[in-house]
Amino acid sequence: MRLLITGGAGFIGANFVHSSVRVHPEDSLTVLDAMTYAGSRESLAAVENDIRLVQGDITDAELANKLVAESDAVVHFAAETHVDNALADPEPFLRANVIGTFTVLEAVRAHGVRLHHVSTDEVYGDLELGNARRFTESTPYNPSSPYSSTKAASDMLVRAWVRSYGVRATISNCSNNYGPYQHVEKFIPRQITNVLTGRRPKLYGSGTNVRDWIHVDDHNSAVRRILADGQIGRTYLIGAEEERDNLSVMRAILRLMDRDPDDFDHVADRAGHDLRYAIDPSALYDELGWAPKHTDFEDGLRATIDWYRDNETWWGPLKDATEAKYEGRGQ
Template identity: 80%
Template sequence: MRLLVTGGAGFIGANFVHAAVREHPDVHVTVLDALTYAGSAESLAPVADDVRLIHGDISDAELVEKLVAESDAVAHFAAETHVDNSLADPEAFLRTNVIGTFTLLESVRRHGIRLHHVSTDEVYGDLALEDPVRFTESTPYNPSSPYSATKAASDMLVRSWVRSYGVRATISNCSNNYGPYQHVEKFIPRQITNVLTGRRPKLYGAGANVRDWIHVTDHNRAVWRILSDGELGRTYLIGADGERDNLTVMRTLLRLMDRDPNDFEHVTDRAGHDLRYAIDPSVLRDELGWAPRHDDFESGLAETIEWYRDNESWWRPLKDASEAMYAERNQ
């Protein structure tokens, strides 16, 4: 199998590539990545001899056409993903998430290639904190930010290309990921690396916002399962029943790092900050037999902390610029 992984040098994509090399040695992996600030060749260093890395843009039609023509399947991770950045500069999100996905869809349509499109639960908007309802495949889209709006648009493009052109595609919408190789601008690695660099951790607002956390390796196991056995045209939701408010995550992280659980500072909340995300993954579990292996969030978080302790050379060059960006936003 010749597998093209777009965005394969980013957080989730790089972990997916590592797993593909480790668990599927018969698969030949090509990675297409723009290697912007959030993508790094260093994230693929452990498997560099086993993959082909192409530095290029997902909206480059000529390059995408060439790579798709050489492939049997595509796992599409390439995306701009950080909500704060989308609020500050939405144009890059339109270019990558919408035009990039359109470019890829046209190529897989012409060549009849199997596609799996990786998306987010943020396309559904948010839920009330006290609401027992969770997102399902039929939940109406209600995006809150330029990031989630452009991901919603990309999902709709995939669905329409399936219906109009018979493209062989599936979609997955996943909850918040954590684990190795996540950029230090994101909530969990930002707090870990703040502690490791002598900075105080930062919490948006009161920290009441709830997220459904899943370890990145569990997410990628689900993606592989869908790519292999998912029903064409279907959308699958990926979650690990890991709902926790940000304040609880912060205090757990500080306790695991032998710090006072209240040794953090509150900062200006994000504009339009979604209250709660919650995934119902029952279709994925019941139909494809997937279940998360990291069912103990605290254990998974401890492993993640140790990874950042052991891999300072990977994240240290990113840290100062990331914190300077937050400082400009009073966050």
């Protein structure tokens, strides 16, 4: 299969490229990435001889058309994703997430190419703490932030292009990912690299906010399964049923790094901080026979800590600027 991977130099996309090279060496992979601060050639260095890497903007219609025309399928990861950045400056999120997805949709429509659109559980808003309810494919959209609202808009565009134009597309909404190559602005790698650089870890508010965690390799194996066997027009929710509050995750990181589990600072909470995310992945389990392999969160967390400990050359150049940005926000 000739596969075009948008945003393939970012966190989840790069891991998808690595697993594709490893598990599907028969595929021909083209990565399109704008190489913003969140994209890194270094993330693809180990597989650079196995792929074609094109630096370009997903909103460039001419480039998108050219690359899509050469492909059998597109996996669309490209997006601006960090909620704090969206709160500070939402315009790049509108351009990348909405106009970028529109551009991809028009290209796959023109050339009859299969599309899988990668999205987030944050489009559903949040759930009450202590409630047993979980997000399903029929949960109404209720986004809380500029980030999640632009991802909700992109999902709606995909659905409309499927219905109006017959585009062969599927959507997945996934819970919080963790693993290698995640930018140090994100919660888990920020705390790990704070410890590794002698800084005190930082926790928003009281840390009672709950997230549903999944290892990035499990997310990507689900995307592959949907791409192969998913029903056109369907939305699949991807999750590993690993709900944990942020305080528990912080203490687990500190314990696994041989630090006092209370050795961190509470900082100002994020504006409009969603309370709880929880995914019901039963349709993916039942219909496509998928299940996560990383079923012990702390084992996955330990391996992630080891990766950051062993790869400071990858994240080190990003760290000081990231922490300066947080310090400017009082976080």
